[in-house]
Amino acid sequence: MLRFVVFRLARALITIVGCATLAFFVLRMAGDPIIALLPADAPPEVMERYRTLWGLDRPLYEQYVRYLISLAQGDFGQSLVDGRDALGVVLERAGATLILGGVVIALALLIGVPAGTFAALRRGTPADHATMTVAIFGYAMPNFFLGLLLILLFSMQLRLLPSSGYGSAAHLVMPALTLGTAMAAKLARFVRTSVLDVLGQPFVRAARGKRLPELAVILRHVFPNAAIPVITFLGFEIGLLIGGAVVTENVFGWPGIGNLLVLSVARRDLAVVQTIVMAIAATMVLANLVVDLAYGWIDPRVRLAGGPREG
Amino acid sequence: MPVAELAFAPGIDAYEPSHRGEPILEVRNLAVAVDDGLAVENVDLSLEAGRTHCLVGESGCGKSLTCLALMGLLPPGARGVSGNLRMKGRSGAIPEKGPPEGLAMIYQDATASLDPLMTVGRQIVEALPADVPRRARRAEAEDLIAQVGIPHARARFESYPHELSGGMNQRIAIAIALAARPSVLLADEPTTALDVTVQARILDLMLEFQQSTGLAILFVTHDLGVVAQIAHDVSVMYCGEIVESGPVTDLFAAPRHPYSRGLVECLPRLSRQTERLESIAGIVPPLQARPTGCRFASRCTRADDLCSTQRPCLERRGNTGAVACFNPL
Numbered sequence: 001m002l003r004f005v006v007f008r009l010a011r012a013l014i015t016i017v018g019c020a021t022l023a024f025f026v027l028r029m030a031g032d033p034i035i036a037l038l039p040a041d042a043p044p045e046v047m048e049r050y051r052t053l054w055g056l057d058r059p060l061y062e063q064y065v066r067y068l069i070s071l072a073q074g075d076f077g078q079s080l081v082d083g084r085d086a087l088g089v090v091l092e093r094a095g096a097t098l099i100l101g102g103v104v105i106a107l108a109l110l111i112g113v114p115a116g117t118f119a120a121l122r123r124g125t126p127a128d129h130a131t132m133t134v135a136i137f138g139y140a141m142p143n144f145f146l147g148l149l150l151i152l153l154f155s156m157q158l159r160l161l162p163s164s165g166y167g168s169a170a171h172l173v174m175p176a177l178t179l180g181t182a183m184a185a186k187l188a189r190f191v192r193t194s195v196l197d198v199l200g201q202p203f204v205r206a207a208r209g210k211r212l213p214e215l216a217v218i219l220r221h222v223f224p225n226a227a228i229p230v231i232t233f234l235g236f237e238i239g240l241l242i243g244g245a246v247v248t249e250n251v252f253g254w255p256g257i258g259n260l261l262v263l264s265v266a267r268r269d270l271a272v273v274q275t276i277v278m279a280i281a282a283t284m285v286l287a288n289l290v291v292d293l294a295y296g297w298i299d300p301r302v303r304l305a306g307g308p309r310e311g
Numbered sequence: 312m313p314v315a316e317l318a319f320a321p322g323i324d325a326y327e328p329s330h331r332g333e334p335i336l337e338v339r340n341l342a343v344a345v346d347d348g349l350a351v352e353n354v355d356l357s358l359e360a361g362r363t364h365c366l367v368g369e370s371g372c373g374k375s376l377t378c379l380a381l382m383g384l385l386p387p388g389a390r391g392v393s394g395n396l397r398m399k400g401r402s403g404a405i406p407e408k409g410p411p412e413g414l415a416m417i418y419q420d421a422t423a424s425l426d427p428l429m430t431v432g433r434q435i436v437e438a439l440p441a442d443v444p445r446r447a448r449r450a451e452a453e454d455l456i457a458q459v460g461i462p463h464a465r466a467r468f469e470s471y472p473h474e475l476s477g478g479m480n481q482r483i484a485i486a487i488a489l490a491a492r493p494s495v496l497l498a499d500e501p502t503t504a505l506d507v508t509v510q511a512r513i514l515d516l517m518l519e520f521q522q523s524t525g526l527a528i529l530f531v532t533h534d535l536g537v538v539a540q541i542a543h544d545v546s547v548m549y550c551g552e553i554v555e556s557g558p559v560t561d562l563f564a565a566p567r568h569p570y571s572r573g574l575v576e577c578l579p580r581l582s583r584q585t586e587r588l589e590s591i592a593g594i595v596p597p598l599q600a601r602p603t604g605c606r607f608a609s610r611c612t613r614a615d616d617l618c619s620t621q622r623p624c625l626e627r628r629g630n631t632g633a634v635a636c637f638n639p640l
């Protein structure tokens with residue numbers, strides 16, 4: 001168990017620092033941040049002063065080593081825009097993204113799981129075909145396009161919802177639908193496949209042979225077994241969700257990390273971009289860990305094989 | 312005199328009942344349709360309390376489908392089912408959604424029939440009748456685990472199927488079937504996957520239960536050695552139909568159907584591993600290519616013109632047993 005934890009933590013750390021490193025070099029090779037940050041007509045002496053101040057005049061490897069050392073001390077650097085602590089700037093925006101992501105995942109689960117289960121239980125019927133047709137539409141639609149459609153319909157035509165911003169439930173509706181539709185649709189299809197697979201298993205037949213109510217068969221036997229592949233799928237989806245969130249937050253002016261990321265890349269706000277990249281990597285690592293813990297919790301065979309859970 | 316009878320006569324005598332009662336379960340005209348045709352047809356069966364009725368036949372002849380149909384648990388590949396079921400005096404159609412009360416089954420692959428994510432104990436508890444009070448359920452399940460001969464019942468209650476051997480899981484499957492306190496038990500090849508010593512213990516176990524509770528058992532097997540040990544009555548199945556049925560002594564001493572005779576004659580040579588019956592030449596016709604006449608005609612030494620045009624039905628011959636053949640032995 002201890003070995004497992006140490007191993008996982010080390011791997012997580014390598015992943016996160018690796019992502020930060022990549023961002024570090026790509027950003028510096030993509031052009032001089034001073035030019036992006038200072039007004040175009042700034043005198044060369046001023047540019048030189050800032051370059052020295054921020055250590056950008058040093059060789060790249062030296063900048064990198066300094067960066068790693070300050071990271072090890074818990075210092076994520078300062079925003080080049082306003083000099084504030086980069087971590088603080090990012091965390092300030094994290095809440096909005098977490099709210100959006102949480103609502104999207106909840107939405108996807110609340111729609112996708114019942115829809116997929118319903119379709120599987122009525123396999124081959126018109127109800128099944130209808131559900132799956134809707135699902136194909138749901139995930140075939142690119143999410144930025146869906147976002148624009150929603151704005152056209154609900155903000156421009158019907159004037160029901162604000163087209164952008166943050167602060168009320170009404171603001172959340174369209175971004176959440178934009179991101180959640182595809183995820184719910186994919187989840188529905190995935191759940192349908194897994195449930196169908198489990199429904200054909202001999203142990204489900206045996207459970208029915210016990211004269212249990214159908215609901216008990218579904219809840220006790222079909223769902224837990226069907227959940228195993230669905231959990232893996234969700235782990236992947238959370239990774240994709242982050243990418244989708246960047247686009248969606250910008251379409252709807254949602255003040256989350258995705259919004260900040262685009263802004264900071266444009267401004268060459270080096271420390272902030274690197275911190276965001278690490279935050280995203282950390283989220284992925286955490287999602288993976290949760291997936292593994294969930295496996296161990298559901299499946300006793302994984303527990304036995306030296307998984308994360310003991311006893 | 313057939314070798315089989317000499318070899319197994321003592322076992323048969325030990326279980327020969329003194330009288331025959333009212334059947335506790337009767338099936339008439341059971342048919343199961345699958346995509347390619349009728350996989351089971353014209354099946355009549357009759358089970359009596361305290362007696363074991365063996366259903367014998369080669370792999371693929373429809374034994375499992377017959378049991379699953381009686382349980383109302385046909386696989387999705389099955390298109391439909393028809394027939395009548397009379398159980399404990401109440402008659403009706405073949406059930407379609409789960410078994411009637413009093414009927415339980417041990418499935419062909421015990422381990423696959425256990426939910427891998429649930430402790431075996433909870434799976435037994437789940438099968439107990441609804442009227443067993445909540446507080447008594449765990450103790451009753453532990454009792455059952457002990458009764459099927461698994462030591463440390465208390466600890467084993469918490470085991471998962473993957474932690475137990477095939478033989479142990481088979482016993483758990485028996486415990487689950489018995490938990491429902493059935494009056495009729497359908498056992499679909501419950502010992503086929505097991506080694507000979509475990510098989511013998513499991514057979515003993517089932518027979519013990521039968522003696523103490525008067526359970527009627529339909530025991531499915533393709534192993535005539537097992538039939539000789541445990542059966543009171545036998546039905547021989549071929550290509551989805553019952554071709555001969557009657558008391559086990561008659562069947563072994565004087566099989567009437569040419570197919571049954573083939574089975575009985577090759578008994579000593581019949582290996583448990585190979586399901587094929589070496590002494591009967593020819594192959595079982597597949598479902599899509601069944602002949603219009605007698606389905607055994609292509610392999611039968613007694614076949615005549617009538618056999619290739621007309622289908623023989625199962626008819627009583629003499630005072631015991633029935634046979635579906637135009638030229639019975």
Ligand SMILES: Nc1ncnc2c1ncn2[C@@H]1O[C@H](COP(=O)(O)OP(=O)(O)O)[C@@H](O)[C@H]1O
Pocket residue numbers: 345346350368369370371372373374375376377386387388389598
């Ligand atoms: N799920 C299914 N769907 C379609 N056909 C099936 C299915 N299960 C069995 N069958 C067919 O029914 C016949 C009898 O099968 P089965 O009852 O399993 O035989 P046995 O138990 O005697 O070995 C076989 O020919 C098989 O092809």
Ligand code: SF4
Pocket residue numbers: 568569570605606607608609611612613614615618623635636637638639
């Ligand atoms: S009916 Fe004819 S072919 Fe069929 S078993 Fe009897 S003798 Fe053989």
Ligand SMILES: [Mg+2]
Pocket residue numbers: 371374375376419499500
């Ligand atoms: Mg079978």
